[in-house]
Amino acid sequence: MAQLDIDFCGIRSPNPFWLASAPPTDKAYNVERAFEAGWGGVVWKTLAEAGPPVVNVNGPRYGALLAVDRSLIGFNNIELITDRELEINLEEIRAIKRRWPDRAVIASIMVPCKEESWQAILPRVEDTGCDGIELNFGCPHGMSERGMGSAVGQVPEYIQMVTAWCKRYSRLPVIVKLTPNVTNIRMPARAAKAGGADAVSLINTINSIMGVDPETLTMSPAVGEQGTHGGYCGPAVKPIALHMVAEIARDPETAGLPISGIGGIGSWRDALDFIALGAGSVQVCTAAMVFGFKIVQEMINGLAGYMDRKGLASIAQLRGRAIGSVTDWQFLDLNRVSKAVINQDTCIQCGRCHIACEDTAHQAITAQRDGRRHFEVKEEECVGCNLCVNVCPVPGCITMRELAAGEIDRRTGRVVSDTRLQWTAHPNNPLRSGA
């Protein structure tokens, strides 16, 4: 049986599934229920400095992008960090950690970019007995207008500075939570490492507006007649998050830096993606907010079953296994040739592949044969783009067949080569090596 327990930069938990710092981890009541359901850890809803608590809006905080069947594709929020007294949160963290010593309890923190603010809060957090701290440099709404959250995460120098303060004033592992609202995620990650971070976590939410009410022509979600951009998360953001995780994992300057993966994780398959691309733990929010805490049991069961099937004994054996498969375009092998193949036995004749290819791609799929409805790939036109595979409603009906070396590519008439050809050496590249 595969072991799911992890040691993430010194923080141990019985499984890699943590609840992200968010509404589900706002208070002891929720966290208690989460641990009962089986979550391996929680990152407590972000703490603010002592004083009058943060104020939230008293109207819609959430908005969603729904499919026609109302399954949730994307989710957005304008909720701020905790709006409860610091002391209450600290007391609850202390009590929870005492009751659940085997689970990871991490405190998320967001205070102004002043050394004395961090110096003041860190000992109090450490005193709770929590396992680590996560620096919220990610929230893109509200707090960023006050110079915190993503306003810090967008300036590598600030990240490095604050991280260094935290390392100076606390013995706890420091996880720096990054915002995706930047042009190149490698820069903030490098800054975190330079500041001494023990790990990074990403992604926080993405700037977003969910839509416009067609009757009132008001953006949504709105508080009265106006709304503001929120932070976008949920299944739709996973590909963006995976890219950013992979970038940090394969950047020589940050390679090996522990990563806690966040963004659209709702199943063991999603978790697998993050772990294989370098994440040592994963954090979940939206799926819990849609389905409740029990969802973690399906994730644990699915991941353990997969690892057993693949003969993987531990998360460590899976972690990072796909990083080497991520590269730059210029290093892709241009001598590889694939062609789409439509399985006529499972084809239901909807014709989506044809019209997609005919209207928008390479006119490589027939609509008729002998006057009858028939969809078949014309190999002499097919560039292997994969569009038909993606629009086909039948799982496995259209597949890509890679031509073996020595076969003729009927589109180009050339024999498929068994040697690698990258753009860097391609004859059409004026800057090719040796040119």
Next chain:
Amino acid sequence: MSEERRADIRPGRLPPQTYAARFADHVPPLTEAQALLEASRCLYCYDAPCMQACPTRIDVPSFIRRIAEGNVRGAAESILTSNPLGGMCARDCPTEVLCEQVCVRNTEQGLPVAIGRLQRYAVDGLMAGAHQRLFTRARPTGRRVAVVGAGPAGLACAHALARRGHSVALFDARPKPGGLNEYGIAAYKVAGGYAQREVQWLLEIGGIELQCGWRLASAAQLEALRREYDAVFLGLGLAQTYRLGIPGEGLEGVADAVEFISRLRQTPDLAALPVGRRVVVIGGGMTAIDAGVQTKLLGAESATIVYRRGEQQMPASRKEQDLARIQGVIILHWLAPVEVLGEGGSVRGVRFARQRLEDGRLVPAGEELTVEADMVLKAIGQRLEAGLPSECGLAQRDGRIVVDESGRTSVANVWAGGDCVADGEDLTVYAVAHGLRAAHDIDTQLRNVRARADG
């Protein structure tokens, strides 16, 4: 059965408050949530098979996509542009042998997209809204067309001609327009007075003058119409029913199923409608099913549909047969009526002869069977009014009017469509298609005539 008896035919077999529920929509309308979910199953096929299967070529993927996008009015517009009686077709089309039969979801999931129910959702949505008007009548052309018969064919033709700016005189022999939609199909398929609701919507286009209670009964009348109008469209339907031609047909308790359904559709009080305790329906089409099911719904103890051929040959679709069975109707096959048995002038049963196929022909198999009955409904088909078409010089084939691919009859300036022509199946949707193609051809002809006159 030796004692003196009369057939047990009487009204009010059920508690009065139960009738409304029994005759309510047998396929309930989709809720918004159901419609959105069902619409999401449509794959928006290329050159969609469902569209090809529809005699009126409704663009099914387009209207379903519009439902999914929350554009119900646009969905209705797409439907009604192709078929102005789309609301009725959504209710009474045998979709299981038309659009839904060829839906690609059958192959993949064993369950087609519920196209008919979605179509009803869209059209009902429009009808329930504040702005029901979709089409504007073109500038009046000054041309006048007579449309005889306000059934689906005539209504579709009249509406299409009116849209193009022609003036239409629409005649019908019955007190109300709608044809079989009003008088002929089962009440539970068109609950809530939908037939009249639809006619009202169609007439709102303007330029159509409806005259009910006018029957085309002579060649002289047709001649007068041809003189008075620029074109004539005949959507006569099939006004006569076939006789069994066996002894006992005149006994009390033997009636035409068509007549029975018509009375049922028009009665203000279903509890007042007499129905037999044991009913036998002879025939195998939709009318037989509609009659059998409705006698059961009226409280008949038993209803038995008897058809002379097998289940495969039955004109009623499989789905209709299943519906009847669910309602407790018994369907017997391979039995041809030999004699209606009576006692004291009333029917007491029907004697049938078992049939078998010999070189494709039905022949008696030797065995006979009697089914006891208090009421016998004949549903063995309808035909044109005898004599009239020939008198009018209309060429016929198999007892129906012959038309070309534009709906023209053999008589100049006379078009025809619907059940009265020898083309397509006896379904609302074919009648609509006939009416529309004739309207298109009439319009083309009238414009050409005018163009020549102007030139």
